[in-house]
Amino acid sequence: MNRMLRALALLLALSAVACTTLSPAQRTRSQAIALSARAPQAGCERADACARPSPLHQLGARAFASSTPAAPRHYALILDHGQDALLARIDLIRSATSSIDLQTYIFDEDDAGHLFLDELLAAARRGVRVRVLVDQLSALKRVDTLAALAGAQAGFDLRIYNPVLGRARLSYPQYLLAAACCWRRLNQRMHSKLLLVDGAVGISGGRNYQDDYYDWDDQYNFRDRDVLVAGPVAREMAANFQAFWDDRRSVPPSQLRDVGGRLLASGVPALADAPFEHPRRVAQVSRDVDAGTRIAALAAAALPVAAVAYIADLPQKHRADNERPAPASTELRALIESAHDEVLLQTPYLVLSRPAQDMFRALRQRPQPPRVIVSTNSLASTDSFITYALSYKYKRRYLRDFGFEIHEFKPFPADAPIDLAATGATLPPVPSDEELAQARERLLAARNGSGAHAQRYRRPLQAEYAALRYARRSANERVPLARAGVRIGLHAKSLVVDERVGVVGTHNFDPRGDRYNTEGAVVVDDPAFARALAESIRRDIAPDNAWTIARRPDPPLFSGLEYTLAKVSERMPIFDLWPVRYATSYEFVPGPQCPRTLSPFDPRFRDCYRPVGDFPEVDLGLKSLLTRIFTAFGAGLAPIL
Incomplete structure (x- = not known):
């Protein structure tokens, strides 16, 4: 009890100090x-x-x-x-x-x-x-x-x-x-x-x-x-x-x-x-x-x-009596709803607000729905593993209900617009598959040791995804990987509709952007610009730079039961303890019968792609466990993520 009283007294003292403001005279001086x-x-x-x-x-x-x-x-x-x-x-x-x-x-x-x-x-x-x-x-x-x-x-x-x-x-x-x-x-x-x-x-x-x-x-x-x-x-x-x-x-x-x-x-x-x-x-x-x-x-x-618009929220979005919809969110959704053939969406954090989910569900239910291609982060590349955990939780919904073709960015993309020489890092040689396997074994053996896979802690100032920016250290660290190098994380927020309209902005197409953050975006209604932006995003989802997310093969027994139980677990507002996810990551394997990439919904998909696990490149350890924990219990964080 004494400890509790001391803690309360400390909190009250802190409140008194923290909430002290300058007087008008002090502000003037x-x-x-x-x-x-x-x-x-x-x-x-x-x-x-x-x-x-x-x-x-x-x-x-x-x-x-x-x-x-x-x-x-x-x-x-x-x-x-x-x-x-x-x-x-x-x-x-x-x-x-x-x-x-x-x-x-x-x-x-x-x-x-x-x-x-x-x-x-x-x-x-x-x-x-x-x-x-x-x-x-x-x-x-x-x-x-x-x-x-x-x-x-x-x-x-x-x-x-x-x-x-x-x-x-x-x-x-x-x-x-x-x-x-x-x-x-x-x-x-x-x-x-x-x-x-x-x-x-x-x-x-x-x-x-x-x-x-x-x-x-x-x-x-x-x-x-x-x-x-x-x-x-x-x-x-x-x-x-x-x-x-x-x-x-x-x-x-x-x-x-x-x-x-x-x-x-x-x-x-x-x-x-x-x-x-x-x-x-x-x-x-x-x-x-x-x-x-x-x-x-x-x-x-x-x-x-010719036609360029700047759609942006105003500070009135933060007023207590504001009931108007956020301009950036509503106008971006209207653009997506105008699609006939294709929506190309790039966001680092694939956690959709409820209005966005309703919109994509309605798109999917059209007689001829547009193709929706999504470029986002993998667990290995993201700077917010908590956010990725929520994305991981809803993969079935994204693929089955919305028809998303999801491509997750690799932490060491082979062809990204990054000047590695500018980083000043000493770059190790690219390891072979055998060397990667040996590195994973060494890391597994050293997991209880002195931190062979420790990563630099990103201070709160460095973490843009601010809902949990001051959370405990493990929430802000990037996941440890199986090999060293300068890691690249996706941060671009862009949209192309039917290769006729291109959007570059700040909105992550997420609940925070809808409810809490002020956002802005440049909208260019021009086919040449839209094609150039689409080409840039398609570069990010190329096999050298991203993994493709697709449904796992059906289990040999009781596949219908397994699917039903997983779906029920996913819909639970707090607990989601089903251990098997609907989807996993795949790597493209080119060959005479597979000269080009395929949609994950193409019946020939598994002939040209091999599964590489839920979290490729990640040193499976504590972070993997934490990711699954947040998948199970983190649904309540979605409104602020």
């Missing part, structure tokens, strides 16, 4: 301290703020010049490669003449984060208005960094979206307190991502501001996708950003308890001059932007398109 410390803008005698000429920036001028109100014209460029996405962003920031608006979910303090901060502050110094809006849970992780940025530079403004408990950063105990007192608000996150330059050229998609979105992590990188668009749709992007910037949930860090308290106590700290972990590659990026060769090639690859 802290803001004044930050503003007075800001270095003045150096400015530039030129009207363009000494901007660097850029062919990417010029796409905006060309698009506006050829547009009319009745016939808008745009340029669209798919950014598949992380290094291209990095170069394009830096180039556009350097080319800005008047304004830069940046909105993101994660902004880390690693090499990529520091590089972008340096570039944004440099733009502000030469006279560009720079506004940066970041979500609280993944804002820059040091209070001193936020305090320094609050007073760093005139023309540079930072705001934090939805700061729970009136703080910029939450410790683990404070997160638990927020979960206890403010669960709904804690889960309402700004997942929107946008970089908009001069109201003319924008980039949106899956990437955050962190090393592993630009091939700069030596252990795990995301295969992601952005789209650069130039033209009148930028006005829609600007209006959406402004709505977030003006919303009461977007708060300057100087107004928050931890950052404001730091400013009141000791003034504006100097922005830490932390050295880059890999200074040579940072310098090389700067040289590549200055050289302009790759930037020119990217601009030349941009497709001229």
Whole structure:
């Protein structure tokens, strides 16, 4: 009892401290301290703020010049490669003449984060208005960094979206307190991502501001996708950003308890001059932007398109009295419902909301249903094994009820748009099948030893899938694999309908996107763009890069009974203890009789594919057990996953 009383007293004390806010007078003083410390803008005698000429920036001028109100014209460029996405962003920031608006979910303090901060502050110094809006849970992780940025530079403004408990950063105990007192608000996150330059050229998609979105992590990188668009749709992007910037949930860090308290106590700290972990590659990026060769090639690859829309949620989605459907979710579903022949869907987390399930079920029941091809993560590649466990639970529903053709991304794809050299990792040679088998045996023998298969723990800031971002360590670790290497995880969120409309955005087509997160997407109604996007996704589902999910062969005895029991178990809201899953993973085996890949519903499928188990490449151990546990008991997490 004494322990319980002490714990309660500690919780009450923590509540009192965590919920303390700055008084109005303190907020006024802290803001004044930050503003007075800001270095003045150096400015530039030129009207363009000494901007660097850029062919990417010029796409905006060309698009506006050829547009009319009745016939808008745009340029669209798919950014598949992380290094291209990095170069394009830096180039556009350097080319800005008047304004830069940046909105993101994660902004880390690693090499990529520091590089972008340096570039944004440099733009502000030469006279560009720079506004940066970041979500609280993944804002820059040091209070001193936020305090320094609050007073760093005139023309540079930072705001934090939805700061729970009136703080910029939450410790683990404070997160638990927020979960206890403010669960709904804690889960309402700004997942929107946008970089908009001069109201003319924008980039949106899956990437955050962190090393592993630009091939700069030596252990795990995301295969992601952005789209650069130039033209009148930028006005829609600007209006959406402004709505977030003006919303009461977007708060300057100087107004928050931890950052404001730091400013009141000791003034504006100097922005830490932390050295880059890999200074040579940072310098090389700067040289590549200055050289302009790759930037020119990217601009030349941009497709001229006509109809482009930016469908995006507004911060009103998070109001307690909001009853309107989320625009991003409803409009994406409407696009899918318009399909006649094919839906090509790419999402890293295949956990569908109830409205999405109803939609796909209705599609399947049409007299001539469209083919639905899904690209998603395997357990070996995902950064959220809990989410994969729920996907694993509903495989029967996805295949049988919705007719999905599911392809799960491999952790070491043979042909992915990843620059492995940029990671800086020392890459081991590709092992043979025999060497893989020996490695698995060694890992099995060492499982109780010193951690031969231990993986680096991803800090909460690094985990974008935020519902359980502060869960215990095992929930945030990636699963151990049977071999070493730079692992690749799918993070792209894209959609192609009938190869006539292409979508690149932030929505994972999941319950969080429907209910909690604000999302955005660029919709390009153009066959050439749609075909290019479809080709990119089909590359990800090619046999060298993905396994195909298909039904297991029927057991020799009592197959009907087994299927019925498994189905009943799956439908139970909490417990799902049936040990045999409906589907498993298959590998394509080409040959004279199998010159090309087949649909898992083709009667010849098993002639050309061999089963490779439920969790290929995974070192079957504790994570496999945990995956099955979450499959059995984790259905209640689906609404927040």
